[in-house]
Amino acid sequence: MDLAYGAAYAAFRDEVKAFLKANWPSKDTPKGSPAEALAGVPRVERERAFRTKAVEAGYLYRNVPRRYGGSEQAPDPLRADIIREEFFRAGAPLEVPGNGVSMLVPTLLERGAEWQRERFIPKTLSGEHQWAQGYSEPGSGSDLASLRTKGELRDGQWVVNGQKIWTSFAYRCQYIFVLVRTEPEKPKHEGISYLLMDLKQPGITIRPLKQMTGQSEFCEVFFDNAVTPADWIVGERGQGWSVSRSTLKHERGFIAGAERQAATFGSLVGLARRCTKNGKPAIEDPDVRQRLAAILGYIESFRYSSFRQLSMNLRGQDAGIFNFMTKIAGSNTNQDMAKLARDLLGDDLLLAPPAGQDRDDVKGKRRGNEQWVAQYMSSLALSIAGGTSNIQRNIVAERGLGLPRSV
């Protein structure tokens, strides 16, 4: 066993650090460097210019071919993790967040037509095109394959009618990839198609839903004879279910989840230092120390099991049941942290969470303890979005423990 990265990776880490120092503004930006030139540029352009350089250097979009705007690097999860760690530490932007990069691009690379890749991938990677994900419906949540939004091919184009819900950031997206029922006579999983659509059209209405935090990140999307060209379908008719599940063999962020947990935990320790209990800093309270250490047990367990998962993956081995529980383990720990924060906050628990349309809107505004009120709520979203914790338990039971399928 060896927890060090080794000499070649240490050199790579130094290279990444040097790149960041020269190209991303920080308090010790060298004079005359590209980073200095970027310092005064507004955030959106600054991030775009930086990402272009980072792609040239081979740090972002590593699994995407150069001809589509990626950096086309050999798969190497260790390098990918070093890049994530160092970018995270420097506060530099990683790949454009959102469904376009994380879901649509891998799907197009695996199942898309050549013209679709050429047309859609480059602008998605640059952030010019943002994509909404049209999956859930009011009647189809965990049972997604029961979806009823209808797609009909009429006069050389798809005509779509129905409704999607929980569509995050739809108000600021240009496009949507959407699952629609095109073969109503077939069994539910075989009657679905995966369509690409322009959101900016008269047949589509977007209505933001206000969340419990007061922000409005997710939306309802209504389709009323909305249209899209006949060839804006990924895969064949009726293959939408498998297209939506296609995963590319690309680098996964094995360590990223553990890092995020550790970062939140660091903030929680900071909160315990700031708050008082019985007239003393809460961090000195024996009960608070017990609870912090109990949470730390979960965080360190997850961290080193993630290292094991990464190491096994590098050797082509299967990390087994741990693969199926990373989401729920992470959301459980986040909930534990939220509950300790709740108990530390005292009267500040009465503060409203920071106001704004979404998390980016709130970013950069001065934030005090009310951010923990928001975390108290958003930790709940983690155990719902992308497959609820009960669905995760089903997956662990079936695929991890080998229990026969139920229902």
Next chain:
Amino acid sequence: MNFALSEQQAELQSSLSRMIEEVCNLRAVHAHIDGAAGFNAQLWEKLVEFGAAGTCIGTEHGGLGLEMIDLALIAEVLGYHAAPVPFLGQALAGIVIARAGSGAQKSKWLPKLASGEVLATVALGEGGTVWLPEQWTMPAGKPAGVKSNVPNAMDAALFVVGLAGGELGLAEAGASGVMISPLDGVDRTRRLGELRFDGASVELLPQGKEQSAALRDAALVLLAADAFGGARRCVDLAVNYAKEREQFGVKIASFQALRHQLANMAIETEPMRGLYWYAAHAYDHIPDRSPYAAALAKAHLADRYQQVARDCVEAHGGIGYTWEYDAHIFLKRALFDFAWMGAPAVHRARVADLSGW
């Protein structure tokens, strides 16, 4: 980075597991806990052949010369099978004599420990939750008083004794001024006893004061490893039972409430593997992190094992509460792992201090 087992380590675990299944399966463990013997001699003999009595003892003294991670991997397997053997005391005594003993002490004892000729153990607790080196009160010069909760005390010939000031000494069974008596312990797979000192003389280990913290950490790592193996077995027992047991005309594994309980047990258990590996790895390779990692591992794994063992009983229904069924064996081993060397709360408080909070 390579935080995975080597082929040899994986093979060590699977061959050891097969051997124990042949020699001392859970039926045999039941027979043991209902009997009078201090340990299962047949299994212990096989384990000694396997090298488990001298895993971390140097090859120059007849041991395997391996690392704490290898020893911990063995402890995990023993925990999985609830093996009724004097492994814990033997392993810890060997480690600490190797680290703290004089040349003469090492030559005299280590080969005999590695070969199983001498059965040894550690006498650390003093009752009243006194476990840790800085808490020990027994005077080094002329020991008087009690060392309690000593594993396999009735069968051991050699004791490593924790003394005031964090010193360590050797005492032999049968020496004058040492009275050994059994305790009626809850975990009958790891029998406990008590040592009463009255005017006995102990032979100090020259580096005892410097090495007693490492002895503490080794004990915590081995308990954590045992807890992982035991918790894993609790999950397996409950899952297998759910696949066989029928009610309302169907296997109970088809009921989602139970499936979720079983999933939760697995979600508590599996990630702990990484933490006990880390603690074992740090013991040899990142010594300045070892006290932190060992304390956190013992606290977290012993605490969670105890809960998973309770969940295992509940998942079985009535049969799980019987003496005849296996679940209580693991529940009781979980209690041992929880309390021996100090409860999780003690070690969480140490984690907080060591984290600089």
